[in-house]
Amino acid sequence: MITEHDTTFLSMGCDVRLLIGKPLRVGDPQPEHAALEQRAFIEGFASRFSRFLPGSELSALNGDTRPAVAAGPLLRALVRAGVWAAGHSGGLVDPTLVSEIEAAGYAQSRVGAEPASLEEALAGAPVRRSAQPDARTRWRQIAVDDRAGVVRRPPGVRIDSGGFGKGLVADLVAFQLAGYSRYVVDCGGDLAIGGIESLVRPFEVEVRHPLTRETVARTVVSSGGVATSGLDVRVWRTPDGYAHHLLDPSTGLPAWTGLIGVTALGASALEAETLAKTALLLGPTGARRVLARHGGFAVHDSGDVEPIGPVDRPTPLRLRLPGVYA
Numbered sequence: 001m002i003t004e005h006d007t008t009f010l011s012m013g014c015d016v017r018l019l020i021g022k023p024l025r026v027g028d029p030q031p032e033h034a035a036l037e038q039r040a041f042i043e044g045f046a047s048r049f050s051r052f053l054p055g056s057e058l059s060a061l062n063g064d065t066r067p068a069v070a071a072g073p074l075l076r077a078l079v080r081a082g083v084w085a086a087g088h089s090g091g092l093v094d095p096t097l098v099s100e101i102e103a104a105g106y107a108q109s110r111v112g113a114e115p116a117s118l119e120e121a122l123a124g125a126p127v128r129r130s131a132q133p134d135a136r137t138r139w140r141q142i143a144v145d146d147r148a149g150v151v152r153r154p155p156g157v158r159i160d161s162g163g164f165g166k167g168l169v170a171d172l173v174a175f176q177l178a179g180y181s182r183y184v185v186d187c188g189g190d191l192a193i194g195g196i197e198s199l200v201r202p203f204e205v206e207v208r209h210p211l212t213r214e215t216v217a218r219t220v221v222s223s224g225g226v227a228t229s230g231l232d233v234r235v236w237r238t239p240d241g242y243a244h245h246l247l248d249p250s251t252g253l254p255a256w257t258g259l260i261g262v263t264a265l266g267a268s269a270l271e272a273e274t275l276a277k278t279a280l281l282l283g284p285t286g287a288r289r290v291l292a293r294h295g296g297f298a299v300h301d302s303g304d305v306e307p308i309g310p311v312d313r314p315t316p317l318r319l320r321l322p323g324v325y326a
Contacts, residue, residue, distance in 0.1 A: 004182055005031035009039055012046040012166055013111045014188025018173075021181035021195055028179050038173045042187070045169050049078055049161050051098065052109045061151060062098065062158040068150045079151050080144045081168040081270055082159055088271070089278040091133025091249060096142075098158035100252035104243045105236055118211060118232045118260065121242035122301055128258040131281035132250035162245075166190040167227060167273035174269070185269070189228040191221075192269040198222045207297050209305065210261040217297050219311045221265065225272035229280050230261035230299070246280060257283035261299035264291055265311070 004019040018038060020031040029037065049058040057075050071079070082095035101107075142159070143152040153159075166187040174192035177183040182195035184203055193203055202222035206215045210232035219226075234245040248255040262280040266272030272294075279287035279298065287298045288308055295309035 004184075005035055007032075007035045007039070009043075010111075011039075011043050012050075012169070012187060013109055014166070015186075016042055016188065017184070017186040019182070019184040019186075020177060021183060021197060023180055024196070025179045031180065034177065034180065038176060038185075041173065041176075042169055045074070045165075045172075049075065049165060050109075051158075051160050058159065058161060065155045067155060068145070068148070068152045070149055071144075071151045072149075073146075076144045076146060076149075076151060077172075078161055078165060078168060079142060079159060081164050082161070083139055083142050083144070085164040085167075085270065085274040086139040088274050089281075091137055091139065092131055092281045093164065093274050093277050094134055094139055094247075094249040095159050095162065095164065096138040096157055097134075097247050097249060097252065098160045100247055101160060101245065103252070104245075104247065104254060105238055106234070106243075106245055110234055110236070113236070115233055116235050116237050116242055118235055121231070121235050121244070122256075122260070124241050125256040128256050128283065128301070130257055130283045130286055131248035131255040134249035134252075163190070163227075163229065163273050163277060164270060167225070167268070167270035170225070170269035187269070190269045190273050191226040192224075193221050193226065194223040207263045207305075209303070210299055211303055216299075216305050217263075217307065217311075219265070219295070219297075224294075225266045225269035226263065227266070227269060227272035227276045228261065228263045229273070229276040232261065246277065248281065255281050257281060258301055259283055259287060259298055260301055262287060262291070262296060264296040265294040267294070 004021045008017045018035050050056050085093040138157050167190045170185045170187045170190045170192040173185045181197040185192040199222050202220045204220050207217035209216045210230040231244045243254045259280050262276045264272045264276035279290040291308040295311035298306045
């Protein structure tokens with residue numbers, strides 16, 4: 001039975017859900033007020049750092065022709081998270097593929113758009129292969145200078161907050177909720193879980209099948225992150241067939257690797273998001289290696305669900321502090 005305050009709203013192009021238990025410190029807001037505060041933060045983050053909004057801070061950074069651009073602390077944290085995800089994935093989770101994702105058909109938000117049939121997309125997809133990093137490694141040219149308060153990158157190198165932005169937001173909100181008994185921050189499938197009571201009453205997390213939309217697995221988590229990356233939500237028709245939002249950095253084209261969904265556990269929502277995307281981009285063999293430490297589930301093109309690593313027990317993992325992804 002859920003005893004936490006439970007609220008759901010639409011932001012960042014996805015459903016966001018907050019479960020917040022009782023405050024443990026005198027003077028902290030009650031759960032319903034904390035939920036309102038965190039909702040305002042998430043909605044503000046979404047409007048400030050969307051590549052779909054011409055007036056956002058991220059769009060201003062991407063359009064600036066100077067090599068060093070003034071950036072506030074939160075934008076610097078976002079850029080740093082993207083560079084961290086790229087490094088942690090060996091360049092597979094590349095935040096610089098803006099032109100490529102736009103060319104694939106994702107230049108505008110797809111909120112409210114009905115996804116194409118994943119089954120039909122798989123039937124017409126090319127030969128499966130593991131994705132590879134982009135040899136140009138443009139993400140290595142991005143640097144965050146906190147002392148000067150700037151982001152440095154060659155003009156023309158644009159950044160897409162993508163999935164890692166949701167993982168970062170979940171972690172930032174979780175950091176603010178550390179004084180509550182139990183909590184879950186769910187940003188479109190990127191979950192940050194914690195609270196002292198969750199160590200004795202862990203949360204059960206359901207894994208949804210990308211083809212049937214049914215729950216096909218469960219795992220229990222007491223703290224840390226869980227994230228799912230899949231092809232089912234953002235897949236669309238193109239003049240030549242079908243495309244989706246997970247690109248092979250080496251080609252700039254949608255990656256068809258033999259996997260259609262991956263759920264990963266990690267030390268934070270950002271790490272779990274990075275691991276899930278890395279595993280899916282590598283395909284079945286690489287996914288087994290990537291998920292072996294913290295655990296996860298891989299869903300194959302055939303629909304088979306493969307549990308990998310430690311997914312059958314409560315997983316206490318350390319939450320990484322915001323801005324310390326290094």
